[in-house]
Amino acid sequence: MNTQAQKIVVVGNGMVGHHFVDEMAKHAGYEITVLSAEDRLAYDRVHLSEYFSGKTADDLAMTTPAYYNEIGVNFFTNAKVTHIDKAAKVVTTEAGETYAYDKLVMATGSYPFVPPIPGKERDHCLVYRTIQDLEDIQASAKTGKVGVVVGGGLLGLEAANALKELGLETHVVEFAPQLMGVQLDKDGGALLRSMIEGIGVQVHTQKATSEIVDGEECVHRMNFADGSHLETDVILFSAGIRPYDNLAREFDLALGERGGIVVDNYCRTSDESIYAIGECALWNNFIFGLVAPGYTMAKVTADNIIGGEQQFTGADMSTKLKLMGMDVGSIGDAHARTEGCKSYVYSNQPDQIYKKIVVSADGKELLGAVLVGDTSEYDALLQYALNGIELPENPDGLILPSSGEKPTLGVDALPDTATICSCLNVTKGDIIAALDCGAIDVGEVKSSTKAGSGCGGCAALLKKVTDHELEKRGVEISTDLCEHFAYSRVELFHIVQAEQIKTFDLLIEKHGSGLGCEICKPAAASILASVWNDYILKPDHVSLQDTNDVFLGNMQKDGTYSVVPRMPGGEVTPDKLIVIGEVAKEYNLYTKVTGGQRIDLFGARVDQLPAIWKRLIDAGMETGHAYGKSLRTVKSCVGSTWCRYGQQDSMAMAIFLEDRYKGLRSPHKIKFAVSGCTRECAEAQSKDIGIIATENGWNLYVSGNGGMKPRHGDLFAIDLDDETLVKYIDRYLMFYVRTADRLTRTSVWLENLEGGLAYMEKIVKDDHLGINAELEKQMQNVVDTYQCEWKTTIESEEQLKRFRQFVNSDTVDNNIEFVTERDQIRPAQGDEKKYGVQIQAVDLTPA
Amino acid sequence: MITENSWQTICPTSDLIKNSGVCALLANEEQVALFQVGNDKIYAVSNFDPFGKANVLYRGLIGETKGEVYVASPLLKQRFVLNSGACLDDDTLAIKTYETRVTDGQLEIFG
Numbered sequence: 001m002n003t004q005a006q007k008i009v010v011v012g013n014g015m016v017g018h019h020f021v022d023e024m025a026k027h028a029g030y031e032i033t034v035l036s037a038e039d040r041l042a043y044d045r046v047h048l049s050e051y052f053s054g055k056t057a058d059d060l061a062m063t064t065p066a067y068y069n070e071i072g073v074n075f076f077t078n079a080k081v082t083h084i085d086k087a088a089k090v091v092t093t094e095a096g097e098t099y100a101y102d103k104l105v106m107a108t109g110s111y112p113f114v115p116p117i118p119g120k121e122r123d124h125c126l127v128y129r130t131i132q133d134l135e136d137i138q139a140s141a142k143t144g145k146v147g148v149v150v151g152g153g154l155l156g157l158e159a160a161n162a163l164k165e166l167g168l169e170t171h172v173v174e175f176a177p178q179l180m181g182v183q184l185d186k187d188g189g190a191l192l193r194s195m196i197e198g199i200g201v202q203v204h205t206q207k208a209t210s211e212i213v214d215g216e217e218c219v220h221r222m223n224f225a226d227g228s229h230l231e232t233d234v235i236l237f238s239a240g241i242r243p244y245d246n247l248a249r250e251f252d253l254a255l256g257e258r259g260g261i262v263v264d265n266y267c268r269t270s271d272e273s274i275y276a277i278g279e280c281a282l283w284n285n286f287i288f289g290l291v292a293p294g295y296t297m298a299k300v301t302a303d304n305i306i307g308g309e310q311q312f313t314g315a316d317m318s319t320k321l322k323l324m325g326m327d328v329g330s331i332g333d334a335h336a337r338t339e340g341c342k343s344y345v346y347s348n349q350p351d352q353i354y355k356k357i358v359v360s361a362d363g364k365e366l367l368g369a370v371l372v373g374d375t376s377e378y379d380a381l382l383q384y385a386l387n388g389i390e391l392p393e394n395p396d397g398l399i400l401p402s403s404g405e406k407p408t409l410g411v412d413a414l415p416d417t418a419t420i421c422s423c424l425n426v427t428k429g430d431i432i433a434a435l436d437c438g439a440i441d442v443g444e445v446k447s448s449t450k451a452g453s454g455c456g457g458c459a460a461l462l463k464k465v466t467d468h469e470l471e472k473r474g475v476e477i478s479t480d481l482c483e484h485f486a487y488s489r490v491e492l493f494h495i496v497q498a499e500q501i502k503t504f505d506l507l508i509e510k511h512g513s514g515l516g517c518e519i520c521k522p523a524a525a526s527i528l529a530s531v532w533n534d535y536i537l538k539p540d541h542v543s544l545q546d547t548n549d550v551f552l553g554n555m556q557k558d559g560t561y562s563v564v565p566r567m568p569g570g571e572v573t574p575d576k577l578i579v580i581g582e583v584a585k586e587y588n589l590y591t592k593v594t595g596g597q598r599i600d601l602f603g604a605r606v607d608q609l610p611a612i613w614k615r616l617i618d619a620g621m622e623t624g625h626a627y628g629k630s631l632r633t634v635k636s637c638v639g640s641t642w643c644r645y646g647q648q649d650s651m652a653m654a655i656f657l658e659d660r661y662k663g664l665r666s667p668h669k670i671k672f673a674v675s676g677c678t679r680e681c682a683e684a685q686s687k688d689i690g691i692i693a694t695e696n697g698w699n700l701y702v703s704g705n706g707g708m709k710p711r712h713g714d715l716f717a718i719d720l721d722d723e724t725l726v727k728y729i730d731r732y733l734m735f736y737v738r739t740a741d742r743l744t745r746t747s748v749w750l751e752n753l754e755g756g757l758a759y760m761e762k763i764v765k766d767d768h769l770g771i772n773a774e775l776e777k778q779m780q781n782v783v784d785t786y787q788c789e790w791k792t793t794i795e796s797e798e799q800l801k802r803f804r805q806f807v808n809s810d811t812v813d814n815n816i817e818f819v820t821e822r823d824q825i826r827p828a829q830g831d832e833k834k835y836g837v838q839i840q841a842v843d844l845t846p847a
Numbered sequence: 848m849i850t851e852n853s854w855q856t857i858c859p860t861s862d863l864i865k866n867s868g869v870c871a872l873l874a875n876e877e878q879v880a881l882f883q884v885g886n887d888k889i890y891a892v893s894n895f896d897p898f899g900k901a902n903v904l905y906r907g908l909i910g911e912t913k914g915e916v917y918v919a920s921p922l923l924k925q926r927f928v929l930n931s932g933a934c935l936d937d938d939t940l941a942i943k944t945y946e947t948r949v950t951d952g953q954l955e956i957f958g
Contacts, residue, residue, distance in 0.1 A: 483912060483913075484911075514911045514912075514914075515884070515909070515910070515911035515916065516910065516911065517908075517910030517911060517912065517919075518907075518908040518910045518919040518924060518926075519910075521908055521910070522908070539865070542864065542867055543864070543865065543866035543867040543908075543909065544908075545908075546908065547906065547907075547908075547921035547922070550867075550906060550908075550921075551906065555903070555906070555921055555922065557899065557901065557922065558901050559899075559901035559902060559903040559906075559922075606906075801862070802864065802869075804869075805870060805902075806870050806871060806872045806878075807857065807858045807862050807863075807869040807870060807871050807881070808857045808858050808871050808872060809871075809872040811872065813878070813902050814876075815895075815901065815902050816901075816902075830900070
């Protein structure tokens with residue numbers, strides 16, 4: 001028996017060649033050798049443009065020598081193969097090294113096509129393909145002011161983006177009448193053009209370059225066939241790709257008429273020991289210029305080598321991408337070329353959105369789609385197209401703006417063969433198999449299937465499918481609050497309201513079990529506060545409050561607290577400012593201005609809090625609720641009182657609103673802002689409630705967010721008068737307080753709310769549910785029962801006892817230590833406590 | 848100085864806060880978090896959070912899972928079982944526990 005390992009030699013180490021190595025290395029009994037003509041191993045070409053936005057060659061690398069060593073792969077860079085001896089099964093490199101093979105895999109890829117234009121070899125005429133090209137482009141860009149990309153396809157526009165980011169005046173020259181002619185139809189292409197021109201890239205279509213000569217103002221002058229010309233310093237050719245098939249040509253493998261190594265469904269060339277994969281391979285007279293089909297070919301080849309029967313049967317060329325910040329998507333028959341097909345088109349010029357779907361003659365099947373400006377429906381449409389899922393009765397509903405009744409595609413409707421991650425070709429069936437093998441959540445599904453590790457665009461769908469399948473097998477994606485309550489927060493809110501429950505003890509006795517926990521206690525405390533607005537440190541409530549609420553301060557890492565007095569709208573009198581300064585000085589507190597236009601004092605021990613607050617309250621200040629899941633601040637600009645541009649008195653409105661909603665306990669913190677004009681100095685569109693003054697009143701924006709997941713607020717209503725504005729906010733916020741999950745900001749809440757913004761508009765503006773009077777009444781109750789929690793606290797002997805560090809001693813916690821940095825305190829770190837030496841925050845001393 | 852462990856009188860039980868915590872200082876300067884759960888059950892554990900490295904455990908929320916009563920650290924919410932000191936989120940770390948008794952309405956700790 002021959003036990004020697006089969007020798008696999010791979011020519012080329014691009015993304016597809018590397019993927020093949022990864023697939024092949026899973027199987028024992030093969031000796032894999034990689035020969036790469038380039039001087040580095042595989043890197044990510046799909047995200048090449050990120051090289052200009054700060055990614056390094058290392059960031060883009062898909063593998064490392066260490067990894068190949070670890071999986072036992074031999075590899076040689078700068079090893080260009082120049083000779084194939086098919087009979088002896090040996091390849092020879094430029095340096096004369098020979099490598100014997102049992103199976104040879106050609107993954108030589110492609111090169112950019114440069115049209116045969118006289119002058120194309122001049123300096124600063126470049127292509128956009130490798131990291132080396134990018135370095136050349138960067139160097140050329142430094143010497144010039146103007147750049148031209150020849151080619152208005154997908155890659156050309158990416159190249160144009162690169163030139164723009166390098167600071168050049170950028171032009172795109174395209175031979176065809178429109179941009180992205182492969183993926184987009186005429187109208188989609190036209191909209192994309194106007195969007196691209198809108199950001200300052202000039203587009204010239206129907207231009208054939210006849211020659212490149214010396215320019216007068218720039219390095220080059222491009223003369224076009226129609227007699228016009230364009231001057232530029234840098235030219236990038238991006239006019240398509242050509243397969244690297246010269247080895248195959250020289251050593252007699254079958255080629256296509258216009259190049260490309262002919263392969264069958266097993267990716268075998270005309271020599272059965274030689275395979276070709278990726279952009280050098282011609283399948284069914286077609287070269288696939290995307291990475292996903294290349295990956296499939298790599299997988300098929302590895303499978304065939306080990307004796308499997310997988311076949312390559314073509315690939316979906318649908319694509320979704322962001323070009324220069326603009327969303328573009330194309331699915332299947334974008335040009336409506338199928339016989340008898342019909343199209344639905346939605347066009348919105350003001351918002352720069354164009355959507356088209358192409359359906360079969362019987363209207364049941366989705367054949368193609370074009371999406372420009374908004375690709376939010378791409379994933380659902382792709383699933384309809386790929387899996388032949390029957391369309392709803394009115395398919396146009398799929399692309400019309402949300403009317404609250406958009407047909408949704410349930411993940412249950414997807415067949416097991418549905419591709420969820422098209423980069424790594426992971427199907428719904430693969431996900432189910434991963435769950436069968438013991439994966440218990442999305443993270444584990446990802447690591448066992450690799451789904452989502454390509455472009456990452458499938459993340460949301462992947463989670464939906466995984467959660468749905470888990471649910472189906474009884475692994476509940478439970479909406480229960482915790483093990484003590486088999487209810488969601490919303491359900492508990494209704495129970496508290498309907499049964500007039502005023503304490504946690506009664507709630508858990510009647511509707512829960514056990515003693516409660518750190519999840520349900522604060523959630524119940526928040527609900528009780530929203531409904532009844534009692535003092536949160538009452539004996540009934542004190543044991544429910546979370547870390548910050550329980551001592552009415554924000555606990556810091558060392559157990560000290562920060563103190564934030566309210567400063568409505570960021571307005572503060574000099575006298576109050578002086579008191580804050582005096583307090584900070586007396587208690588040696590670290591002092592910092594916050595993002596919410598107020599002042600934060602850090603480093604107060606728990607036993608110091610009451611005295612500090614007494615001083616602040618005596619000076620006319622009150623708690624800022626910086627510690628609560630409640631209204632934080634209403635940020636503001638000075639508005640029409642001071643500003644030359646102000647339309648309304650944003651200051652007065654901000655102060656009024658902050659005073660109205662302060663103390664409102666809610667599922668998460670709430671931030672407002674009021675801007676006095678459209679210049680938006682208060683950044684209202686990034687707030688839960690954002691208000692922008694107009695000539696006629698106020699525009700109301702809702703559910704914006706900064707922070708972890710920024711979201712622009714949605715414009716909810718325009719030109720409101722003061723009274724209507726307040727009514728709308730009352731209703732919107734109280735509906736949020738009633739219906740959101742715990743710890744859910746208004747942004748996430750709205751996005752998950754069935755019916756979304758349109759539904760909220762119906763409720764708030766049209767009283768769709770008939771509850772507006774109730775919502776307003778409930779809010780008014782919160783407003784009427786407001787109390788400054790710190791004032792109540794310092795007036796109660798019982799409460800003050802809680803603020804001692806020790807129940808049996810007046811000493812203080814000796815573990816709290818500070819060091820001085822930039823003239824203020826900061827907590828001492830581990831070694832500083834132990835050795836008393838200060839560690840420098842930024843250490844720039846030369847080694 | 849070596850101090851022998853002994854019963855130390857801490858405070859009247861009325862100083863405890865039901866379902867919440869207070870902190871006591873022992874003669875050897877150890878800080879003890881005291882929790883009264885329900886009407887009469889009293890637990891005493893170290894006040895030092897070994898994760899956050901701060902004396903804060905008495906300010907944590909009391910919770911219960913499957914009958915075991917714990918305190919969740921106010922800093923990063925690691926849970927420590929009150930009668931054993933075991934950490935439910937990391938079995939490599941645990942906190943010290945103390946014996947308690949009530950004599951004439953006064954809480955005493957052995958430490």
